[in-house]
Amino acid sequence: MKINPRWYSQFEFLLLVQFDLAVLVLAAVSTSVASPAELNAKREALVDGHLFVCTDNDFAGDCSNIGFFNNQCSNFSPEFQDDISSWGPDEGWVCTTYTDINCSGLTYTAGNPGFSSLPPGINDAISSFRCNQS
Secondary structure: OOOOOOOOHHHHHHHHHHHHHHHHHHHHHHHHHHHHHHHHHHHHHOOOOOEEEEHHHHHEEEEEEEEEEEOOEEOOOOOOOOOOEEEEOOOEEEEEEEEEEOOOOEEEEEOOOOOOOOOOOOOOOEEEEEEEEO
């Protein structure tokens, strides 16, 4: 039996290598890139609920919808430490805010819709929170 090897010209060989490389790159990219909507859905699935916080009364100013886990203490990020004037949890949740980090100090508790303005002593003094399903 005679084997007839096929010899490629240098040009044909380079074209084949480039094509194979392009196919590999496209396959890798198409399997690893998620759309923004898919990323948001995955991120939302990682938490139990949300606490909506704002730096001004009536849910105004700088605001954020902060994800949390049931009955887990969370410290606010630096931009919200001692700067929250209104807050409210998702429906079905009761949250307690604390004036000190690690869920200590004075407390203020509410369910949905929360507080559109906080009283003196609590306003602009909140540092951490803990939420539980109601």
